[in-house]
Amino acid sequence: MSTLVKTLPIAQPARLPRAWLPPLLGGAVLAFLLAPFAALVFATHWQDLHFAPGDGTAISVSLLYSLLSLALVMLLGTPLAWWLAHYHYRGKWLLDALLLLPLLTPPLAMGILLSSFYGPYAPVGGFLQHYGVILSNSPPAFVLAQVYGALPYFVVATRAAFEGVPEELEQISLTLGKTPWQTFWRVSLPLSQLGLAAGVALAWVRALGEFGIVLIVAYFPQGIPVKLWVNLQDIGLSAVYPLLWVFFLVAVPLPLWLGLRSRRQALF
């Protein structure tokens, strides 16, 4: 009897039915997402790869002004995100809804809004023009457009990051004699770095890739996105690929570095 019991397959590991389905589905969706990128590799004429006139300028315009925009976005967005994460009062939902407004507005519409506010014939634009600040088709206009495109995303991501920091730890820091400012640098910031890195990466990509707002407000100076469109119109598809490659090379490293760095540090 006992030998019979021993040979019975009692403890066979329970296999989940259709355990192959999730990886298969996941793989298919991933392939769907990445297929166009693979296509770019094949579509590029590697033997005859050359830039169109003005591409170099577009690259430096994009890099320089996007970095400036990113700095502005972080400077303006961080206090707002911190404030939204920490203060609770009645009617806050209204503020949340208002914050979503620029996020939900299509870029083209946002561009139109900006030109009717900052444009040369608008009251604010006219006022600033009086002092020599021209907010249309100028470097400041270009940066302004990028800031409007990136800031809402940065605030939403950063706010979620700040909300993830246990309030108790910030309170403990105060009871240990640190000022709110010291607490921000030594507790809130390091504990929200994963989300903050995501916010910075998102803002960078949004700023660099901003097309709709920039097209309306600052057709000049031309950054990579507008130049891509101009090349496509004037020369054709083949003139787009070299610049597209550069765009990826410029856009991806910062988010990648931030992501990997914060992931490594998250393993304490």
Added chain:
Amino acid sequence: MEIHYRLERPIVMDVRLQVEGFTVLLGLSGEGKSTLLKAIAGLLPASGTPFGGLPVQQRPIGYLPQGYGLFPHLRAWENVAFPLLPGAGRRREAMDLLARVGLADWADRYPATLSGGQRQRVALARALARRPQLLLLDEPTSALDMATRDEILEDLIAEMRQLQIPVLAVTHDPHLATMADRMAVLAGGAIAQEGTPREVFAEPADGAVARLVGFRNIFPATVASASSTGVWVSGPGRRLQTTPRPWARPGMAVTVGIRSEEVEIQGVDASGENSLCLQVAHLRDEGLALRLKLRGALSLDVLLPRLRQRDGGTIDPSGSLQVHVAPEHVHLFPPQGAADSQPREGGRF
């Protein structure tokens, strides 16, 4: 050190108590114990002494919340060094404090890799680095394993006595109160009683305090007669004799409290004062002890330690039992306290 704090929100509270050595504030969940500690630490708007009106970062207190609130991104020694000013001696001072709580070898660990007791000691060392005049402990037993809890607490309390810093620990755990130098009971937003644990456990001021310090049998009664030899109280079914109380007057509504472990089992034919024949309604093992629910003229919750279990021979789960409560074990609480307490568990006449 006398502490007096008033709060309006989130709970209305006016608490005045004396903190000496290791003092435990006992109260049910929801009484606002944690709220009071936060108010003293300055984390909630409140008025009071000491430290009232000072911003949080200027109050000389050490605050250990439940779970201890260690910074997860800092190593043990960095946590301890957190309140210290930057300088050459910072690491050494933090290491000295860690050594003091016996954790010098764990200095480079992150909090996630430490046990509950170790985290508590790191948090204590960190609080000490602040050189506090008062330590505030929120439920210090909540994150400890039951098996090692008492040892860890004894060490902790001994350490704090050595430091001679007054400690206010809030808890709902009466066991922690038994280890204290002094205790107070929080009920209804004010201190219901304070004194040494021996005083409070022996003579709770009212039914609410009695329940918190472990009384399971709490019920209303009326004083039938009172003299210098004793007080007799009665309910609908039964008279009980207790020791003399100067305040007791015939006709007075009082609350009676009897500890489960102070009910004795008698022989079958025994009789006399406070001797009751009751029906066994429920019987179950509680570790080595035996817990009984008795019904009859009086409903009683009884706890029989192993030593006394043979007194009653074999207990018939559906039979009756002769029990006795010595007059000195029948506690009487005066009327104003009786008004606050509704018996939740245990007997009623």
